Amino acid sequence: MAKGKTKIIKKKDNVLIICGEDKGKKGKIIEIFPKKDRVLIEGINLLKKHMKPTQKSPQGGIIRQEGPIHISNIRLVCNKCNKPTITKQGMTKEGKKVRVCKKCGEIIDKV
Ligand SMILES: [Zn+2]
Structure with missing residues (x-):
């Protein structure tokens, strides 16, 4: 696939x-x-x-x-900077994969 x-x-x-x-x-x-x-x-x-x-x-x-x-x-x-953005993959302290705003670094996924 x-x-x-x-x-x-x-x-x-x-x-x-x-x-x-x-x-x-x-x-x-x-x-x-x-x-x-x-x-x-x-x-x-x-x-x-x-x-x-x-x-x-x-x-x-x-x-x-x-x-x-x-x-x-x-x-x-992005919910924080309110701009169209590209995400990169990030990781929370708990080791969960999340999407991160490339512009402001905010985690886009609500953890
Ligand atoms: Zn942002």
Whole structure:
């Protein structure tokens, strides 16, 4: 299996969109699709989805739902310096592997 880039991203990470219609917006990762290298981000890349009429809403309707974004279109945002960043691997005192912000050195994973 190829190494997925999604490894550097985790659920609840704050990310910046660097490409497309939502360029410049920030959001939180709500779902990751490692095999496709795609993620869902809260409030980003909203797609209209037509709903069939149901008992609840006999008219049917249109809901807006997040669509997957390719991982190359986002950058992880550091919680401390609030800038898009690259992470390096670090280690806590307890020996746990964590992601560390290359810019400010803050541990991005909540331990
Ligand atoms: Zn930082």
